[in-house]
Amino acid sequence: MAILVTEKTRVVVQGITGSQGAFHTGLMKEYMDNFVVAGVTPGKGGQDLEGTPVYNSVAEAVKEQQVNTSVIFVPPPFAADAILEAVDAELDLVICITEGIPVLDMMKVKHAMKDSKTRLIGPNCPGVITPGIGKIGIMPADIHMPGKIGIISRSGTLTYEAVDQITKAGLGESTCVGIGGDPINGTQHIDVVKMFAEDPQTEGIVLIGEIGGDAEEQAALWIKENYDKPVVGFIAGLTAPPGKRMGHAGAIVGGGDRTGAEKVQYLKDCGIKMVQSPSDIGEAMKSFFS
């Protein structure tokens, strides 16, 4: 059954006429037919991008193509606006790929979304893929295989690393969710863990985190109390010096945060099988199923 991206998903690409939007729309359509059904670029409605109709607004795309999910490729100064427009159109799911959105914009977006029914994934994330069903984002499709492991990560390439191994281990993935590397994001590790716990297809979870904040700890505590299937974890950035921002704005240890080593220990204490290297994720998960 998988989560977030299912057979019912109908995708609109916001920023479809930009170079990133157009390029990745092509790859998403190549992965699955009739999955991306519309695009939006204000002022460019009426065009047709290699068979995909372009509309001026998300509301119009909802009306004409019954879209329920959006993926956002618009540049950072306009990304918060794009998210809010999708929320206003009452979509079920909004996945924001854009990297570099001002923190205060995201803070306003989050508070504006408080009572909405829309779920936001990202920003600054690779997207979500349910292998065999559909891909929404920028991940390389061909390393994926339909299967039973759910993957949650803040980072793009680290997710690919994990997916590759889970596929080679013969387990395959139910859904892979990149929640993004920003300090304020739409969906946290714990939210995705809860969805995987409800999903009959998912028989184990890979949880990939980074230094900074305590989102991984919250998920770990919930797992300890509520989830008895295998969970393999990895935390990146253990050797990063404090106070230095390592690419991801969220990956910085602030006052009151646990250090990387303390975070790893906390996850271990919650019963998660922690690996020292991302190269060990596949083997660690396989050991539960042999």
Place this chain on the structure above:
Amino acid sequence: MLIHEYQARDLFREYGIPVTEGKVFESLEGVEEYATELGQCVVKAQVHAGGRGKGGGVKFAPTVEKAIEHATNILGMQLITHQTTAEGCKGNKILLCPGLDIAKEYYLALTIDRATQCPFIIASTEGGMDIEEVAESTPEKITKIKVDPSAGCWAYHGRKVADALGFEGKQARIVAAVAQNLYKMFIEKDCSIVEINPLVVTEDNEIYAIDGKVNFDSNALYRQKDIVELRDPLEEEPLEVEASEHDLAYIKLDGNVACMVNGAGLAMATMDMIQISGGSPANFLDVGGTATPARVEQAFRILLKDPNVEGILINVFGGIVRCDLVAEGVIEAVKNIGNIEQPIVIRLSGTNSTEGKKLLAESDLTFETADSLNEAAAKIVAAVKK
């Protein structure tokens, strides 16, 4: 992006937060005249690093002679604090301001709390101290006040701050206004942290923001042109400045194994594996999702400018980035730069990695290759130790 204390004081003044007068000097010229005007004064090194006082970068001068002596010393010194490198940093500017008779020092700051995703005002009666130490040893002396960003910071938030710090009457009104104005500045200027440390009450009951630290959200600089003007390139690591001009996310570290990786998370994991394998990473470098030959070459040049680098590890997981193009980029870069003495280990995985590895093997350049991150880290650390 950080700014200097004197620049922070200018911003405070713009937002109606009381600061003392003061002047910035890059040489001794005019110091005597201004010190004479002030009477007793404080001479402060203008560097971004914290811990200036302990490092000898902040001196009280009861006389004009002392002011000139301190100014001479501080302008020429290598200031070493817990936030600088071992060789310290050079204070190119000094700030002279009046030496107040201080009765009590307070702490006031604003930042965004990740857990609630709201701005928080942080106030403490323990001003002038390292606030993280205060938080550790006496957390009860720190008050945190949450502000709902959609409603903003109202008068009662200000009153709560004044109350928490024990102010009454006219002083309470001033401190409440300081808190509200600080919030206004935080939002309007896209700050990630604003800190007044200390906020002081003088013996004659005046209130001043004495020292300020302000950090800005680098994602928002495109709409803060006046803030970008305040950037001091002398305060930044030259290689990091060069990298940012080429849109590469690079951070210099103290180790000897350079690494070039695509993706921030994988770059951090690569640094970790170098350390776990017994080496020490020289940098963080994310070449990003478009690792074109030109970018790879630029990244190579920056890595090699760090004199501590004794080996290079390239770790690329091809996704949208094709490994054969990365391999071409590496081969081209090494040819163009010529004569790289340090050992290089390359690990390519994902899209077109077989083609990439073949290109590397067929080139007449010497690389070691690895299949996994573990193997790559072990190989480069062993090569450096040879």
